[in-house]
Amino acid sequence: MLELDIYKKLSHFDLQVQLTTEQERIVLFGPSGSGKTTILNCIAGIVHPDQGFIHLKNQCLFDSKQKGKKGKSGIPIQDRNVGYLFQDYALFPHMTVKKNISYGMKDQQLVETLIDVVGIKHLLEQYPGNISGGEKQRVALVRALATKPNALLLDEPFSALDEKTRIECQDELLRIHEIWKIPILIVTHDWKEAKKLGQRILKLDKGKFIR
Numbered sequence: 259m260l261e262l263d264i265y266k267k268l269s270h271f272d273l274q275v276q277l278t279t280e281q282e283r284i285v286l287f288g289p290s291g292s293g294k295t296t297i298l299n300c301i302a303g304i305v306h307p308d309q310g311f312i313h314l315k316n317q318c319l320f321d322s323k324q325k326g327k328k329g330k331s332g333i334p335i336q337d338r339n340v341g342y343l344f345q346d347y348a349l350f351p352h353m354t355v356k357k358n359i360s361y362g363m364k365d366q367q368l369v370e371t372l373i374d375v376v377g378i379k380h381l382l383e384q385y386p387g388n389i390s391g392g393e394k395q396r397v398a399l400v401r402a403l404a405t406k407p408n409a410l411l412l413d414e415p416f417s418a419l420d421e422k423t424r425i426e427c428q429d430e431l432l433r434i435h436e437i438w439k440i441p442i443l444i445v446t447h448d449w450k451e452a453k454k455l456g457q458r459i460l461k462l463d464k465g466k467f468i469r
């Protein structure tokens with residue numbers, strides 16, 4: 259379960275959102291600069307809310323009411339158990355696909371299942387520089403999940419891909435979520451993608467959810 263209630267002063271407006279979910283795929287949809295990435299960054303621990311709390315699976319990631327570190331910056335990024343997938347893949351270029359995936363891997367059996375579901379077995383010995391954008395994004399997805407996160411954050415994960423590859427990656431994400439039920443937050447600008455992937459779509463404008 260993911261539960262958050264956060265407030266953060268941004269340059270042009272205040273971000274103020276509340277969200278509770280068990281294991282849904284939630285799409286954050288809104289214009290550029292409305293605060294979508296900041297919400298994901300707060301959950302991941304890259305930026306810190308000014309006030310509020312974030313709880314994930316019985317763990318308090320951040321709580322401004324608590325004294326000390328947890329009240330200021332929350333628990334460190336590496337201890338949050340959150341998978342984060344960016345638009346630009348962020349694979350380690352000097353490591354093979356296999357090494358990239360093994361980095362931080364917690365469950366070998368699960369990783370082997372994911373490699374099968376996503377269909378990247380033939381790429382394991384390749385380096386990121388030698389594989390296509392769609393392949394990189396599949397590898398990055400498996401790598402994000404290999405750490406067995408309690409939640410998955412996807413920031414415009416498929417926007418750089420061509421239509422066909424995008425649809426394939428979306429389908430793979432849906433398949434993965436079927437076998438592995440965790441909260442997934444997806445940022446997208448594509449309404450078609452939002453409707454396909456989101457079990458709930460939250461529209462954001464100037465830091466607030468709107469109807």
Ligand SMILES: Nc1ncnc2c1ncn2[C@@H]1O[C@H](COP(=O)(O)OP(=O)(O)OP(=O)(O)O)[C@@H](O)[C@H]1O
Nearest residue numbers: 267268269270289290291292293294295296297305
């Ligand atoms: N740490 C910060 N402190 C103050 N303001 C910030 C901070 N991070 C981002 N902002 C501002 O907050 C607003 C929201 O940024 P954010 O990146 O969350 O938007 P977004 O909805 O993800 O946009 P896009 O769709 O273009 O990626 C922007 O106006 C940005 O300049």
